[in-house]
Amino acid sequence: MFHSIEKQVARAFHAHLLARYGVDLAVAVEQPRQSEFGELAVPVAFQLARQLRQAPKKIAAEIADEIGAIPGVAALEVAGNGYINVRLDRGVYGAAMLRGDADEPEGSGEKIIVEHTNINPNKAAHIGHLRNAVLGDTFVRMLRAGGYRVEVQNYIDNTGVQVADVVVGFYHLEHKTAADVKALIADPAVRFDYVCWDLYARISQYYKDHPESLNWRGEMLHAIESGAGDAAELAHVVADAIVQCHLATMLRLGIEYDVLPRESEILHLRFWAYAFELLKERKAIYFETEGKLKGCWVMPGLSEEGKVIVRSDGTVVYTGKDIAYQLWKFGLLGKDFYYRPWMTYADGRVLWATTDEPVESGQEFGRGWKVYNVIDTRQSYLQDVVVAGLRALGYQEQADRSTHFNYEMVALSPRCCAELGIPLSEEDRKRPYVEVSGRKGLGVKADDLIDSLIAKALEEVASRNADLPEEQNRRIATQIAIGALRYFLLKFTRNTVIAFDLQEALAFVGETGPYVQYTAVRASKVLRKLEERGEAMPDFARELSPEAMARQLASEDFWQILLAASKADSALAAALAAGEPSHVARYAFQLAQAFSNFYEKYPIIHEENREKKVFLLWMTDYFRRQLERTAGILGIPVPEYM
RNA sequence: GGGCGCGUAGCUCAGUCGGAUAGAGCAUCAGCCUUCUAAGCUGAGGGUCGCAGGUUCGAUUCCUGCCGCGCCUACCA
Numbered sequence: 188m189f190h191s192i193e194k195q196v197a198r199a200f201h202a203h204l205l206a207r208y209g210v211d212l213a214v215a216v217e218q219p220r221q222s223e224f225g226e227l228a229v230p231v232a233f234q235l236a237r238q239l240r241q242a243p244k245k246i247a248a249e250i251a252d253e254i255g256a257i258p259g260v261a262a263l264e265v266a267g268n269g270y271i272n273v274r275l276d277r278g279v280y281g282a283a284m285l286r287g288d289a290d291e292p293e294g295s296g297e298k299i300i301v302e303h304t305n306i307n308p309n310k311a312a313h314i315g316h317l318r319n320a321v322l323g324d325t326f327v328r329m330l331r332a333g334g335y336r337v338e339v340q341n342y343i344d345n346t347g348v349q350v351a352d353v354v355v356g357f358y359h360l361e362h363k364t365a366a367d368v369k370a371l372i373a374d375p376a377v378r379f380d381y382v383c384w385d386l387y388a389r390i391s392q393y394y395k396d397h398p399e400s401l402n403w404r405g406e407m408l409h410a411i412e413s414g415a416g417d418a419a420e421l422a423h424v425v426a427d428a429i430v431q432c433h434l435a436t437m438l439r440l441g442i443e444y445d446v447l448p449r450e451s452e453i454l455h456l457r458f459w460a461y462a463f464e465l466l467k468e469r470k471a472i473y474f475e476t477e478g479k480l481k482g483c484w485v486m487p488g489l490s491e492e493g494k495v496i497v498r499s500d501g502t503v504v505y506t507g508k509d510i511a512y513q514l515w516k517f518g519l520l521g522k523d524f525y526y527r528p529w530m531t532y533a534d535g536r537v538l539w540a541t542t543d544e545p546v547e548s549g550q551e552f553g554r555g556w557k558v559y560n561v562i563d564t565r566q567s568y569l570q571d572v573v574v575a576g577l578r579a580l581g582y583q584e585q586a587d588r589s590t591h592f593n594y595e596m597v598a599l600s601p602r603c604c605a606e607l608g609i610p611l612s613e614e615d616r617k618r619p620y621v622e623v624s625g626r627k628g629l630g631v632k633a634d635d636l637i638d639s640l641i642a643k644a645l646e647e648v649a650s651r652n653a654d655l656p657e658e659q660n661r662r663i664a665t666q667i668a669i670g671a672l673r674y675f676l677l678k679f680t681r682n683t684v685i686a687f688d689l690q691e692a693l694a695f696v697g698e699t700g701p702y703v704q705y706t707a708v709r710a711s712k713v714l715r716k717l718e719e720r721g722e723a724m725p726d727f728a729r730e731l732s733p734e735a736m737a738r739q740l741a742s743e744d745f746w747q748i749l750l751a752a753s754k755a756d757s758a759l760a761a762a763l764a765a766g767e768p769s770h771v772a773r774y775a776f777q778l779a780q781a782f783s784n785f786y787e788k789y790p791i792i793h794e795e796n797r798e799k800k801v802f803l804l805w806m807t808d809y810f811r812r813q814l815e816r817t818a819g820i821l822g823i824p825v826p827e828y829m
Numbered sequence: 830g831g832g833c834g835c836g837u838a839g840c841u842c843a844g845u846c847g848g849a850u851a852g853a854g855c856a857u858c859a860g861c862c863u864u865c866u867a868a869g870c871u872g873a874g875g876g877u878c879g880c881a882g883g884u885u886c887g888a889u890u891c892c893u894g895c896c897g898c899g900c901c902u903a904c905c906a
Contacts, residue, residue, distance in 0.1 A: 213846085215845090215846055217845065217846090217848090218845080219849075220849070220850080220851095220852095221849075221850080224849075228848090228849090230846095230847095230848060233847090233848070233886090233887090234846095236886085242886090243886080266849080267848080267849050268848080268849085268886075268887085269848095270848080270849070307906075344906080347905090347906070348905060348906070349905085349906075479904090480904075482904090483904060490831090490832090490902065491831080491902090494903095495903080495904050496904095497904085498904040499904060500904075502904085504903090504904070504905080504906090505905075505906055506906085564833080564834075564900075564901085565900060565901060565906095566901090566906075567832090567833070567900090567901070568832085568833090568901060568902070569906075595834080595835090595899095595900085596899095596900080598899095618898090618899090619898070619899080620899085622899095622900090647868070651866080651868085667868090678842080678843090678854095679841095679842070679843095680842085680843075682834065682835080683835085683842075683843095684834090684835080684899070684900085686841085688841080690855095691841070691855085694854090694855080695868050696854090696855085696868055696869090697853090697854045697855060697868095698842090698853065698854045698855085699854085699868085701868055702854095702868065702869085704868090705866085705868050705869075706868095706869090708866080708868095709865080709866065709869085712865065712866070713865045714865095715865095716865050717865085761845070765845085769843085770845090773843070773853090776853085776854090777853090780853090783869060783870070784870075786865075786869085786870090787861095787869070787870045787871085788870085790864070790865070791865060792865055793864065793865070807865090828866085829866080829868070
């Protein structure tokens with residue numbers, strides 16, 4: 188609701204400035220810090236002061252005097268050195284909310300592709316991967332809430348070095364065949380992704396101790412690429428099983444995908460070969476004939492030496508395949524995958540995976556208008572190479588619409604390492620944080636963290652609801668765990684390194700997901716209590732006249748609280764514009780704070796005055812809806828009770 | 830060396846396009862449960878916005894330099 192007014196005010200000012208001063212200005216509308224200054228502030232007089240060579244205060248007065256009536260606005264006031272403060276008509280505003288006036292969604296019909304998660308399928312997911320997936324998933328939810336059409340892709344690098352290493356581990360360290368590993372996967376007592384986690388650390392250490400054994404890796408990569416033999420089969424078995432683990436882990440947090448594009452198909456369907464020809468043809472890469480990079484195909488420009496795309500042994504680096512993939516995402520490759528169903532989600536939606544077998548699936552993916560790649564900021568250079576590749580091929584517009592949705596890494600605080608029993612060098616102990624490393628097996632596994640959160644939440648839930656069945660309490664505890672974890676990962680801005688701290692992640696008080704959930708639970712509990720007392724929910728539209736609304740909203744307290752609740756769309760729009768899910772998280776917390784205040788201060792169902800009681804109930808219901816909607820955008824479920 | 834990012838309360842972090850008295854959570858201290866769930870609420874203390882210049886009506890915000898920290902700078906991803 189608030190967002191509509193914001194836009195309306197901005198439009199009115201823009202039109203007036205154009206007509207009166209002939210100035211085409213992008214009008215900024217901000218929210219004053221102090222509520223006494225009104226609901227909106229327009230600092231446009233400051234911008235004009237320079238051009239018109241007049242005092243801001245004088246210009247502001249002139250504008251406020253001449254602009255005329257703006258729908259929904261009660262008054263304009265000049266304050267400070269030249270602010271124009273806007274006071275809304277509370278009755279009109281309240282009545283519009285009662286009618287359920289919604290802001291028109293901004294989204295266009297163009298398809299937006301968001302790629303996230305992208306975990307190497309060779310070990311269990313850790314907190315770093317969770318940040319990626321939760322950020323990506325939340326951004327997707329934001330876009331969809333904003334009316335955009337989104338396709339979610341989770342790229343599976345099932346033929347890369349990391350998978351090869353684990354397969355080498357199974358082969359040379361464990362002496363296991365594909366059949367042995369299949370049996371291991373089928374064993375319900377074995378957490379296969381955990382087994383691989385340890386094995387990956389072991390083989391990495393083994394390479395370090397026995398550098399000559401590194402040729403195993405090369406051999407394995409070739410075997411996988413050829414696609415035949417026991418080794419290739421083992422690689423597929425391992426990667427598929429780990430993907431299954433990752434999908435299960437993500438599903439625990441409510442994260443789903445539309446399609447899994449796999450690297451094996453990029454190879455087998457010759458996407459890369461095709462892109463390679465394109466790159467050569469359009470002179471985006473050149474063959475180096477001398478020096479250090481002799482025999483490589485190199486993309487010049489981004490760094491001093493250029494970026495190797497094809498190694499001297501003829502194999503392509505990941506970034507090369509990524510260029511082919513990015514071209515496909517925009518529908519520029521002229522080739523396409525085939526698709527087969529991978530699994531079905533609870534709501535019946537099918538997750539598709541690519542295949543190289545020509546089958547008619549009736550599915551179409553890719554051909555996006557805009558592409559977001561959710562990838563951590565350490566890979567900025569590689570992402571720049573991909574975009575430079577598009578540019579070099581002449582796809583300027585698509586390059587401009589390629590966004591590296593970057594974020595900082597999750598590291599471990601030294602204290603956290605100590606708690607987890609991770610030994611640290613003297614040097615590491617002095618650092619502010621220690622990088623997670625899959626190779627070293629250094630990190631917090633996603634499922635372990637979720638399990639700890641559930642256990643802790645269950646303790647809490649059970650102590651408050653001892654009379655309820657354990658199974659039911661466990662379900663609630665799971666929802667609380669999800670809320671805690673998602674909020675924890677979302678409350679930081681993207682470019683903040685999260686120094687992971689177990690105590691903080693496990694916190695349920697203060698600025699946390701459970702606080703937001705608890706508030707929503709309280710709101711719906713009030714409404715439920717009303718019915719338990721045998722009272723019906725009032726017909727708000729009939730009982731609350733615009734006059735009654737204006738009367739109640741004359742209370743500064745009520746007005747401020749309602750105003751806060753009405754800003755959900757505005758907060759979402761700002762967060763989308765900034766590409767910053769943390770803004771939504773922060774708003775959810777502020778919203779919860781506002782309701783908690785209201786809840787503590789005003790008895791709702793015990794209110795004697797009928798008009799006021801109906802109004803309070805309406806406020807509660809409105810809050811509940813706004814809170815649930817915002818939580819939903821964050822992927823935070825609202826439990827029945829807590 | 831080069832590129833990117835960070836430095837704000839004891840700790841962890843926010844801080845709209847340069848704007849009005851720099852905020853939140855945690856921690857500390859003092860209060861609030863016979864009334865809709867205390868995972869809550871109220872209040873208090875706590876700041877040289879890394880340092881030094883510059884730009885201007887105005888700088889935590891923009892520019893330059895310096896100091897400190899991190900990441901990237903692979904024929905790994």
